Amino acid sequence: MKRNRTIVFYLDRLEMGGVERIVLNLIKGMKGKEWTPRLVLNRLEGALLKELPSEVPLHSLNAHHLPSAVLSLARFLKKERPAILVSQRAYLNVIAAAAIQLSGRKTKLVLTEHTLLSEWWKDSRMPQRPIDRLLCGLLPMIGRMADAVVGISQGVARELEKTLKLPRERIHILYNPIIPEDLEEKIVQPIVEPWPKDEIPLVLAVGRLSPEKGYDLLLEAFAKLKSEARLAVIGNGPELPRLEELVARLRLSEKVFFLGYQSNPFPWIERADLLALSSVLDSFPTVLVEAMALGKPIVAFDCPHGPGEIIQHGENGLLVPPKDPAALARSMEKVLGDPPLALRLGRGGRLRAQDFRFETTVRAYERLFQNLLDK
Incomplete structure (x- = not known):
C-alpha cells in the first residue's frame, strides 16, 4: 500500500510577504520528489498566486473569519486526509489545531512561528488587536497539541519555549529556504531605473511597508548622510502615504524612490551598493541573506532577534x-565611503549565505516530515 506523503501548507492569502514567499519556496523545493505538496488558503488572493507552480493543487476555503475557517479546514482535512498540515503564524496555528481536532483525522500538525510576539506587544508602533492577545492565550494549549513546533531562528525558538511552555527539545529550529537554485537567472533580468544614469551610490531597502520595518527611521538616517546617495525601497504596504509625506518633509523627493512590489528583487539587489535594514522587530529578515548571496555590504539595526543571528558584526555586515x-x-556613511570595507563585508556575506542555500533548508524540512511519519 502506497504511503500517504501529502503535505498541506496553510496560509491566509498568498500576498507579497516574507512568510508567503518562504512557503512558496518550500512548495517549489518539494514538488516532483517523493512528497506531494498542496496549498490551502483562507481566501484566493495575493500577488504571489501567479508564482505557484501549476501542478501544485490549490484549494480556497473561502473563509473570512475564524469560525468559518475552522469549519472549512476541518471539512477539507476530513475529505482529503493529508499526512501533515503545516501552518504559519499564531492566528492560523490556532485555526489549524482546532480544525484537526474537529475533523477527527490523524493528520500530523506542524506549527510554525516567524514572529516574536512578546516583543511585538512591547512596541507601541505595532498594531495591537484584542483578538491576537486572546489567541496568544491559547498558544500553550495549541503547542501541546502539535506534533512539531518550528521556530525560524534561535530567537524565535527561545520565545516559543517561553510562550508555549514547551521543553526545548520539542522545538525545531529550521531556517528559511532563501537562496533560489536559479539565482543566476534571476539576477540578469532587466530592470528600469527611474533615475538618471550616473555614478551616484544606491542604498536599497526591501520589505513590506509596515510599522515594524522602521522605514521612518531609515528616512531620518538617510537625511543625515553627508555623501551623495540615492535610496530605493522595494515593497508595498499601509505605511506608504505616511512615508511619502515624511520624504517631502525631509526634502528627499529627488533622492528617495518607492519602487512598489517587485516579484524578482534580485536584479535590484545586484544593482545596489548597500543594503540597509531598519526593522525594529525582525525574527529572520530574508533580504539580508539575499544581499549576502550577491556579495552586497549590509548595515542593519540589531533588533530582536534575526539580524544578530545572521550577521557577524564587522565580518559580513x-x-x-x-x-x-x-x-x-x-554606518551607512562608513560603508559608502570605504570601498575596501564594502568589498570585505560583501565577501564575508557570500560565505555566510551558503548556510541558507535552498536545497539545504528544504532537506531539513523533509527530514522533519519523514521523522513525523516514522513515529
Whole structure:
C-alpha cells in the first residue's frame, strides 16, 4: 500500500510577504520528489498566486473569519486526509489545531512561528488587536497539541519555549529556504531605473511597508548622510502615504524612490551598493541573506532577534543599535565611503549565505516530515 506523503501548507492569502514567499519556496523545493505538496488558503488572493507552480493543487476555503475557517479546514482535512498540515503564524496555528481536532483525522500538525510576539506587544508602533492577545492565550494549549513546533531562528525558538511552555527539545529550529537554485537567472533580468544614469551610490531597502520595518527611521538616517546617495525601497504596504509625506518633509523627493512590489528583487539587489535594514522587530529578515548571496555590504539595526543571528558584526555586515537613526547614518556613511570595507563585508556575506542555500533548508524540512511519519 502506497504511503500517504501529502503535505498541506496553510496560509491566509498568498500576498507579497516574507512568510508567503518562504512557503512558496518550500512548495517549489518539494514538488516532483517523493512528497506531494498542496496549498490551502483562507481566501484566493495575493500577488504571489501567479508564482505557484501549476501542478501544485490549490484549494480556497473561502473563509473570512475564524469560525468559518475552522469549519472549512476541518471539512477539507476530513475529505482529503493529508499526512501533515503545516501552518504559519499564531492566528492560523490556532485555526489549524482546532480544525484537526474537529475533523477527527490523524493528520500530523506542524506549527510554525516567524514572529516574536512578546516583543511585538512591547512596541507601541505595532498594531495591537484584542483578538491576537486572546489567541496568544491559547498558544500553550495549541503547542501541546502539535506534533512539531518550528521556530525560524534561535530567537524565535527561545520565545516559543517561553510562550508555549514547551521543553526545548520539542522545538525545531529550521531556517528559511532563501537562496533560489536559479539565482543566476534571476539576477540578469532587466530592470528600469527611474533615475538618471550616473555614478551616484544606491542604498536599497526591501520589505513590506509596515510599522515594524522602521522605514521612518531609515528616512531620518538617510537625511543625515553627508555623501551623495540615492535610496530605493522595494515593497508595498499601509505605511506608504505616511512615508511619502515624511520624504517631502525631509526634502528627499529627488533622492528617495518607492519602487512598489517587485516579484524578482534580485536584479535590484545586484544593482545596489548597500543594503540597509531598519526593522525594529525582525525574527529572520530574508533580504539580508539575499544581499549576502550577491556579495552586497549590509548595515542593519540589531533588533530582536534575526539580524544578530545572521550577521557577524564587522565580518559580513555592520550591526547598529536599534531605533538609532544617527548611528544608522554613520554606518551607512562608513560603508559608502570605504570601498575596501564594502568589498570585505560583501565577501564575508557570500560565505555566510551558503548556510541558507535552498536545497539545504528544504532537506531539513523533509527530514522533519519523514521523522513525523516514522513515529
